[in-house]
Each structure stands twice: as structure tokens, then as C-alpha cells.
Amino acid sequence: xxxxxxxxxxxxxxxxxxxxxxxxxxxxxxxxxxxxxxxxxxxxxxxxxxxxxxxxxxxxxxxxxxxxxxxxxxxxxxxxxxxxxxxxxxxxxxxxxxxxxxxxxxxxxxxxxxxxxxxxxxxxxxxxxxxxxxxxxxxxxxxxxxxxxxxxxxxxxxxxxxxxxxxxxx
Amino acid sequence: xxxxxxxxxxxxxxxxxxxxxxxxxxxxxxxxxxxxxxxxxxxxxxxxxxxxxxxxxxxxxxxxxxxxxxxxxxxxxxxxxxxxxxxxxxxxxxxxxxxxxxxxxxxxxxxxx
Numbered sequence: 094x095x096x097x098x099x100x101x102x103x104x105x106x107x108x109x110x111x112x113x114x115x116x117x118x119x120x121x122x123x124x125x126x127x128x129x130x131x132x133x134x135x136x137x138x139x140x141x142x143x144x145x146x147x148x149x150x151x152x153x154x155x156x157x158x159x160x161x162x163x164x165x166x167x168x169x170x171x172x173x174x175x176x177x178x179x180x181x182x183x184x185x186x187x188x189x190x191x192x193x194x195x196x197x198x199x200x201x202x203x204x205x206x207x208x209x210x211x212x213x214x215x216x217x218x219x220x221x222x223x224x225x226x227x228x229x230x231x232x233x234x235x236x237x238x239x240x241x242x243x244x245x246x247x248x249x250x251x252x253x254x255x256x257x258x259x260x261x262x263x
Numbered sequence: 264x265x266x267x268x269x270x271x272x273x274x275x276x277x278x279x280x281x282x283x284x285x286x287x288x289x290x291x292x293x294x295x296x297x298x299x300x301x302x303x304x305x306x307x308x309x310x311x312x313x314x315x316x317x318x319x320x321x322x323x324x325x326x327x328x329x330x331x332x333x334x335x336x337x338x339x340x341x342x343x344x345x346x347x348x349x350x351x352x353x354x355x356x357x358x359x360x361x362x363x364x365x366x367x368x369x370x371x372x373x374x375x376x
Contacts, residue, residue, distance in 0.1 A: 094323050097274075104278045109283055111305050115312035120297045126300050134308055141275065141315045146338050155298040157319060158349045160303070165353045166297055169360055176295065188291035196284030203276030211273065216331050217319050224319075232341060240336075244343045247281065252349030259354035261361065 100140055106133035118176060124162045142217030143224040178192040272320035283309035292316045294345060296359075301351050307345045311338045 112132060113126035131154045138147035153252045233241050282305060289302025318334025360366055 099302070100274060103344070104274075107278065108285065109279060114298070114301050114305060115292065116287055120295060120301075123298055123301055125295075127304065131308070134312065137275070137278070137312065138315055141312075141319045143335060144316045145320070145354060146311075146315060146335055146342075149339070149342055153346060154304075154308075158346050161349055161353055162297065163299065165357060168357070169366065172365065179292075185292055190278045192284050192287040192291060195287070196280045198279035199283070200277045203273050203280065208272060208320070213320050214323075215320060218283050220331060224332070228277045228332055229335045229339070234332065237336045237340075238341055244340055247347050248343060255350040255354040258351065259357045261358065 096140060099136070103133045103136040103140070106130070107137065110228075118179070120166050120171070120176075121163070122158060124166055127157050127162070128159045131159070145224060145226050145229045269348065272316050274364055275316035279309045282306075282312065284303075288304050292370055294367050296368050297355050299368060300349065300356070303351070304345060311341055314341075327371070336348040 107130055110126045110130035114130065117123045117231040131150055135147040135150040135155070138144075138150060178183065220228075222228045286302045286305030286307075286309060289305065293299055293302065294296055314337050318332065336375040341354070355367060359371060363370060
């Protein structure tokens with residue numbers, strides 16, 4: 094019961110903050126709402142038993158990535174007229190309808206008969222140390238060590254690319 | 264079924280669907296490139312939530328041993344890739360802003376700077 098109360102609290106926070114990101118005119122409000130959204134999502138991850146991922150969410154997403162976003166927003170320092178006006182065109186309406194239909198299909202499938210009515214397997218209850226550093230580390234370093242190493246290469250390439258693209262003249 | 268009180272995977276999947284729809288709506292509706300990037304982050308997080316939900320509540324009754332946390336590993340890679348994507352995307356936005364003094368994606372219509 095307590096889990097469900099926390100879930101609805103966090104879910105409302107996630108959706109409210111996410112809506113602020115999409116519908117606020119000024120991007121700095123959007124960025125700060127996104128930080129709040131990531132914190133609420135970290136709470137949801139803890140409810141799912143993913144303790145390591147929740148900490149990574151706060152450290153990497155809410156910490157590092159969002160600092161980058163806020164930094165760029167303040168670097169560009171957009172004026173009021175550069176933010177542009179919002180118009181709801183027919184194409185945007187069609188896009189919104191498509192998005193709503195896709196989300197409806199996903200939600201309908203999730204609520205549908207995919208899961209058995211009784212006896213859903215709960216890994217967090219069945220396995221000790223589920224989602225902790227040791228278990229996830231074993232999965233990362235033993236089962237998926239090649240993607241893990243490739244990720245470090247990807248990050249290196251991204252750092253170099255970001256510097257080369259943003260600097261203009263080397 | 265006592266949907267609103269029991270701890271069930273469907274809650275997380277529906278929340279992920281709503282969050283993904285919110286991010287997709289941001290990509291469709293907004294023309295500010297920074298907000299489009301942030302909406303993409305929202306969509307990536309919705310996918311992460313789905314991975315974690317299926318990792319805790321798998322659809323198969325008896326998963327093969329050793330693979331019950333591969334969803335967590337996938338989320339780890341998504342987070343790393345999203346960080347790289349944000350760095351490169353923001354660098355591109357800065358480079359384009361320098362030549363056009365605009366972040367409106369409707370004006371980004373040529374590859375030439």
C-alpha cells in the first residue's frame with residue numbers, strides 16, 4: 094500500500110514536471126523542471142528495485158547532463174523575440190493525434206492480456222541483492238563486457254566531437 | 264482486478280507510455296532546438312522505465328539464470344549514450360547558433376553553415 098502511495102506521488106511529479114518541459118515557453122524553466130522530473134523518476138526506479146540505476150540517474154542525468162543544458166541555455170542567452178511564437182498548425186495537430194494514438198496503443202497493450210492475471214514473477218522479491226551494485230556490476234562486466242568497453246569509446250568520440258563542432262576553428 | 268491498490272507492472276508501463284507521449288509531443292510541437300533535445304531525453308527516460316519494469320516483472324515465469332539484470336545493463340548503456348548525445352547535440356546547436364543566431368529548427372534547412 095505504501096508503495097502505491099509513493100508510486101502515485103512520484104508519477105504525478107514526473108508527469109507534471111515533464112509537462113512543464115514541453116509547454117513552458119522559456120527553456121530555462123523547462124531545464125529546471127526536467128531536473129525535478131529526473132529526481133521523481135529516480136524515486137520510481139527505487140520503487141522498481143533499481144537502486145544503482147536510481148543513483149546513476151541522479152548523478153549522470155540530473156547532475157551532469159542537465160548542467161550541460163543549463164550551461165548552453167545561459168550561454169546562448171536567447172532574447173524574448175528569439176524564442177519565437179507558438180502556432181498550432183494543422184501538421185502539429187496531426188502529429189499530436191499520432192502521438193496520442195501511439196501512447197494509447199502502448200497503454201492498451203500494457204493493460205491488456207500480456208501479463209498473466211495471477212502469479213506475476215517479482216524478481217526483486219525472488220533474488221537477493223536485485224539491482225544493487227554487485228549484481229548489476231556482474232552483469233555489466235561478465236555478460237556485456239564488449240558493449241561496456243564500446244561505451245567508453247563512444248564517450249571519448251563524443252567528447253572530441255563536441256569540442257571540434259563547438260569550437261569552430263581548431 | 265484491484266488495479267489501483269496492488270503493486271503491478273502495468274502501472275509502470277502506462278506511466279512510461281504517458282511520459283513517452285509527452286516527449287514525442289514536445290518534439291512535434293516545439294520549434295526550439297534545446298527544448299526538442301530535452302523532449303528526446305524525456306523519451307529516453309520513458310524507455311528506461313520500461314526496461315526496469317520488465318526487469319523486475321519479467322513476462323516469462325522462469326528466466327534463464329544470469330540474465331535477470333540485463334535490463335539494468337541496457338539502461339546503463341542508454342544513460343551513457345544519452346550523455347554523449349546531449350553533448351554532441353548541444354555542440355551542434357552552439358555551432359548553428361553562431362552562424363544563424365537562431366535555435367529555431369524550422370530555419371535549419373541546409374547542411375552548409
